Amino acid sequence: MDHNINIDLAVSREHLDSLAQQSERNNEALEKQVNKLSLICWSMWTLILEATDLTEEDLLQRVKDLDQLDGQADGQATKAVAKCAKCDRVLSEQHPHCLYCGAERTFLSAFDMVT
Numbered sequence: 001m002d003h004n005i006n007i008d009l010a011v012s013r014e015h016l017d018s019l020a021q022q023s024e025r026n027n028e029a030l031e032k033q034v035n036k037l038s039l040i041c042w043s044m045w046t047l048i049l050e051a052t053d054l055t056e057e058d059l060l061q062r063v064k065d066l067d068q069l070d071g072q073a074d075g076q077a078t079k080a081v082a083k084c085a086k087c088d089r090v091l092s093e094q095h096p097h098c099l100y101c102g103a104e105r106t107f108l109s110a111f112d113m114v115t
């Protein structure tokens with residue numbers, strides 16, 4: 001009986017270790033994606049600075065303004081819940097079509113495509 005408990009604990013431990021390793025790989029992949037996106041945003045911003053009269057102060061003010069659109073100044077770009085244009089039900093972020101009526105998801109902004 002004790003032997004079976006030890007085997008179960010060992011299997012559970014292996015499973016937890018496997019999940020932890022997968023989670024760590026996912027975090028590393030996400031960190032790389034964020035770093036790439038940050039580099040691209042920074043590059044775009046330097047091009048905008050060179051091509052326009054906009055300033056760092058303008059950018060900081062816009063970040064502050066957009067941050068507050070959802071009612072919380074938390075430094076996060078929280079997206080509103082997307083609704084189906086055909087049936088007005090909530091859309092799943094994981095599916096390109098409405099789960100209720102099958103209508104294709106429409107995007108009002110390119111940033112809506114980032115999930």
Ligand SMILES: [Zn+2]
Nearest residue numbers: 084087098101
């Ligand atoms: Zn729908």
